[in-house]
Amino acid sequence: MKRVLITGANGQLGREIACVDFDAETLLIFADRNTLDISDIKAVHAYFKEQKFDIIVNCAAYTAVDKAETEQTECYAINETGARNLAEVCALYNSFLIHISTDFVFDGTSPLLLNEDDGVNPLSVYGASKLAGERAITAATNRFIVIRTSWLYSSFGANFVKTILRLCAEKPLLNIIADQIGTPTYAADLAQFIAQLIMNDNLQAHTGIYHFSNEGVASWYDFAISIRDIAGLETPIFPIETFQYPTPATRPRFSVMNKKKVKDSFGFSIPYWRDSLEVCIKKIKQ
Secondary structure, three states: OEEEEEEOOOOHHHHHHOOOOOOOOEEEEEEOOOOOOOOOHHHHHHHHHHOOOOEEEEOOOOOOOOHHHOOHHHHHHHHHHHHHHHHHHHHHHOOEEEEEEEHHHOOOOOOOOEOOOOOOOOOOHHHHHHHHHHHHHHHHOOOEEEEEEOOEEOOOOOOHHHHHHHHHHHOOOEEEEOOOEEOOEEHHHHHHHHHHHHOOOOHHHHOEEEEOOOEOOEEHHHHHHHHHHHOOOOOOEEEEOHHHOOOOOOOOOEOOEOOHHHHHHHOOOOOEHHHHHHHHHHHHHO
């Protein structure tokens, strides 16, 4: 029996993993912050002394990008210290760590698809904390996969898709940023990929950093228009530039990631972002 711990169980990715059908040889144990505070090294060691795991999937993260600018201690406690704590116990107990990171480790100044070995230069506290987490993992263990993803959404939790659906119902019109370019990622698709990793018996051979988002390219404006249209709504949506909607945290302007390594290494077929969006909105409306 393969024992797998999922941290951040109440987040949108953790909840999507819970919806995946696994084989009978896989036992998933879900832990939220009340069960396991990954930023507390004593709590982490105590938890692992009580039960052993073959794989840890770390979905726990501080993701309030703008609040992180003023809540740096809280942000780093989860995104760096928490990642380090899990990596250290993985090294101690010979477990394998699958960790979720972000496109925010890049500055978005290159117009090219981002590869895993491209230079990193986060522009925000959130991005810097996630990069620090990546580096803490690689320093602590050689049994890991880091998955950088982008613009994550789901039928669970709070996210851009649900926000646009709500605002379309509440506002006479919306202004959405059109000069930040990336790729929306349906958490259910990422959960399916993580499930494939969990059921892979040779993960050690694939240690490293990987990029995973849905296929295609979009601005936040494109994303919002598609949400509105797929949902059958009619609220006018207008494009604006980043300077017209200032935020505490600076976002990368172009963060479209190259998924060639994932596809070559695992043969995983990644859906087009708008197709997955249709699936998600249908689920939300049910």
